[in-house]
Amino acid sequence: MSRTSTAPTELQAVIFDWAGTLVDFGSLAPTQIFVDAFKSFDMNISLKQARGPMGLSKWQHIRTLLDNPEIARQWKECHGQLPTDADVDALYARFMPMQIAKVGEYSQAIDGVQQTLAWLRQQGLKIGSCSGYPRQVLDVLLPLAAAEGITPDHVIAGDELPAGGRPGPYMALANMLALKISNVAACIKVDDTTPGIEEGINAGMWTVGISLSGNEVGCTKAELAQLSPEEIKALKALAEMRLREAGAHYVIDSVADLPAVVELIAERLKAGERP
Template sequence: MKQIKCVIMDWAGTAVDYGCFAPLNAFLKVFSEEKGIEITLRQAREPMGMLKIDHIRAILSMPDVREKFTVRYGRDWNETDVEEMYRSFEKHLFASLTEFTEPIPGVVETLDSLRRQDIRIGSTTGYTAQMMEVVRPGAAEKGYVTDFLATPDGLPAGRPAPYMIFRNLTELAIPSVQEAVKVGDTLSDIREGINAGVWSVGVITGSNEMGITEAEYARIPDGELARMKEEVRRRMLGAGAHHVLDNITELPAYIETLNERLNK
C-alpha cells in the first residue's frame, strides 16, 4: 500500500523566520543603500527561494531594475557586479541571521505529529551550507529539527531545479516520488517540487508571498486578510502547486487525502 513517507520542508518563510525577512532585509540594503538602485518589496521577494547569488541575478534581470542600473552606471550589469553584490549580501545576512531562527507557529507541533506516523522530515533551502550552519542550530535550540538538510552547494543548480529534493529522497530512502510532499512558501519552492515530480504544496501564513510580520497579520481586518491570502493562493496555484495550505497545521489532513488518493 502506497502512502506518504516523507515531507520535505523549506526553511525561511516556511519553517522559521515568519514572513521571510532575513534575506529580504539584506537584499534591500545591497540594492537601495549600497548600489543606489531602488527596488520594490515585490521585486526583492519575487525570486525568493532561489540560491542567493541567482536571486541577485534575477532581480538585476528585471526590466525596470536593469534600466535603473543602466541609467545610474551608464552600462549594463555584469558578473563582476553580481559577485560584488553577493559578497555584500552575505555580509548583511550573516550580521542578522541569528535573529531569524524562530519556528513559525504550528510548525514544530505539526511535524512532531507527522513523525509519530513514521513520516520522515527532509528539507531544502535557498541558503548555502555556511548560512545553514547559523540557522540550523538556532532553530534546533527552539525545537525545530529535520531528519535531513540539502543545500545547493555542490549540486548542478539550486531551485527551481530538483536536485536538492532528489538528495532528500536518496538519503531518507524514499522509494517513490509519489510518496513525498514538498512544502514551501515561495514560487521557487513550488516549481522545485513540480520539477522533482513530488506533490508540491504551498503554505500561505508566514510566507514570503504574504510578506508580513506576525504582528501585522494579527492587525489586518478579516476581509483584507482574506483578499491577500486569495492573491497568494492564485500565485502559488499558477506556479503549479497541487494544493495550497492556509497554514502548516492543515498539512496532516492533506496528507490523509493524498494517502486515500494513492490507494484508489
C-alpha cells in the same frame, strides 16, 4: 518473468523549505537583506521587488533582480553600464556577511511547526528540507532552529549541488536519495515560494503551498494584525492563486495546517492516485 509493481501505497517523507515555511513568519530575513545589500550599492529596490524571485538560490536571485528592466536601468544610471555577472558576484559578496549576521534575528519557529513535525514522525514519515540559503547561512540558522525543536533528518543548501537549485528538482531529489525514499510519489514538498513548488512538481512529488506565513503574502504577524479580515482574505487568495498556478496540489495557511492535508494525500496515494 513477471515484474512486481513498485508503485508506492504509503507516504514516506515530507520535504520542507525553511524561511516562510518552518521559520521566519513572512519570510523577512532574505528579502530585507536584499534591499539592504542593493542599498549599499546606491540602489533602491522595494521589498516587493526583492520578494519576486524568492526561492531561487541567492546568486541566481540577485541575477534575476538585476535582469529586471527597471532595476537594470537604475543600475546603468548609477554605475554607467548594465549589470554584469561580475556585478552579481560583488552584490553576492556584500549580501553574504549581511545575511549571516542577520539570519538569527528572523529564526523564530512559525507557530505549530514543532507539533506538526512531531506528528509526522509519529506517522513514521521522514523529514527532509532544502533552502535557497547558502550553506554558510544555514550553518547559522540550523542550531538556532534545533534549539526550538526543528531538526529535519536531512538539509540541502541552495549552493551545494552542481546541477543547481530551484526550480530544478535537484535539492528535492537529493533529499530523497539521502533519506532512502523508494519513489518520488511517496514524497510531499512543502514550500511558500513558486520556484519551490515548481521544484517539487519537477521532482514528481506532491506539493503543498504555504500562503499566510510565507513569501507570497509577505507580512509579519504584526503587520497582519493591522489588516482587516477582508484584506487578509484578499492577500491569501492572491497567494493561493500564484502557488496553484505554479502547480501546488494544496495550499494551506501555514505548516500548522499540514496534518489534514497529509492525511488526504495518503488516502489518494492508497487509492492509486499519483502526483
